[in-house]
Amino acid sequence: MEESSDQLTDEEIAKQVQQGQVEPFELLVKRYQEKLTRYGRKFLSNNQDIEEIIQEVFIKSYVNIKSFDLSRKFSSWIYRIAHNEFVNALRKRKRSPLYFFDLDVFLPHFVSKETPEKDIEKKEAKELINRFLKKIDSKYREVLVLYYFEDLSYKEISDILHIPISTVGVRIKRAKNIMKSYCEKYE
Amino acid sequence: MNNIIEKLKSGKIEMRPKWHFALRSILLILLTILTLILILFLASFLLFHLKRSGIFFGPLPFVMFLLMIVFVALVEFLINRYAVAYRKPVVYSLLIVVALMVAMGLAINKVHFHEKIEKRNLPMIKRFYDAPKKDPIRRDIEINKRRRM
Numbered sequence: 001m002e003e004s005s006d007q008l009t010d011e012e013i014a015k016q017v018q019q020g021q022v023e024p025f026e027l028l029v030k031r032y033q034e035k036l037t038r039y040g041r042k043f044l045s046n047n048q049d050i051e052e053i054i055q056e057v058f059i060k061s062y063v064n065i066k067s068f069d070l071s072r073k074f075s076s077w078i079y080r081i082a083h084n085e086f087v088n089a090l091r092k093r094k095r096s097p098l099y100f101f102d103l104d105v106f107l108p109h110f111v112s113k114e115t116p117e118k119d120i121e122k123k124e125a126k127e128l129i130n131r132f133l134k135k136i137d138s139k140y141r142e143v144l145v146l147y148y149f150e151d152l153s154y155k156e157i158s159d160i161l162h163i164p165i166s167t168v169g170v171r172i173k174r175a176k177n178i179m180k181s182y183c184e185k186y187e
Numbered sequence: 188m189n190n191i192i193e194k195l196k197s198g199k200i201e202m203r204p205k206w207h208f209a210l211r212s213i214l215l216i217l218l219t220i221l222t223l224i225l226i227l228f229l230a231s232f233l234l235f236h237l238k239r240s241g242i243f244f245g246p247l248p249f250v251m252f253l254l255m256i257v258f259v260a261l262v263e264f265l266i267n268r269y270a271v272a273y274r275k276p277v278v279y280s281l282l283i284v285v286a287l288m289v290a291m292g293l294a295i296n297k298v299h300f301h302e303k304i305e306k307r308n309l310p311m312i313k314r315f316y317d318a319p320k321k322d323p324i325r326r327d328i329e330i331n332k333r334r335r336m
Contacts, residue, residue, distance in 0.1 A: 018202075020202075022192075022195045022196050025192070025195060026192050029191065029192065055190070055191055058191050059191060059194075059200060062191075062195060062200060062202065063200060063201070063202060063203055064202075064203055064208075065202055066202055066203060066204065066205045066207075066208060067203070067208040105276065105277055106276060106277045106278055107276055107278055108275075108276040108278065108279070109276075155274070158273070158274050159270060159274075162267065162268075162273045163273065164273065164274055164275055164276045164277075165274050165275075166276065167276070
């Protein structure tokens, strides 16, 4: 039983939950608890706050599970809920800036197609991110975390943050340049 | 986290029914359509005003133009909830809305929609249609013309 349910995709489990079964939701909690905690740690430092927010994310995802479109990816959907919760938490705590109008989202970018990175490049990028993440603007921080630590594609990040796919690419590129300049400055 | 599962099993937390989300989607679509209709009405009325008074600037067209900008921003906000819109830069959907606004505005004027409404003499909007005739800028232009003659 345990083995067969482990083989189910997130979307298949979500379908069972939509049909009224509570038990399969536990599997989704198990699969995403660690991922969302890691994601939350990139924004907040207090573990208790993170845990409370993640509880709220799971409750909201259960309450709204019938709004989940089974033809799409469950991971993007639950990360979208988590993103909203963490952004709200950050605004309450830090009064971080609100981006009502951002040219990155408004204009097209032609130099930001997703290209596969070699493992060594990814490893180097991750090290840079771990060193300088707190110094980077939140709009760059989030795309970096989702791309390098959660291994999501540009399209999935676009679905989570509700920003154009080309904007995801351009933000990753700019964030890497910013981090490289920090690296030169501090070494 | 065991807390959550226990709460769910106890039935303290309930799922929202599917009709709740369907209703929300329908309302969202209706609101988008209604806002688009308002934009088209305002755009076509501005063109009608221009044709009637010969001037674009004046108190009424200015207010309508501002209203149109507000409604375009609202439409952008509403359509950017859909993947087909937010995956592309905002400028694309904005260009589509503006192109639609101009094309439909011209088409509506081509079929004399506003003239037909004006002829009905509806009490609520009569003043609205009389405005181009009473426009203060147009009045000044007319007075100057007469003086020159």
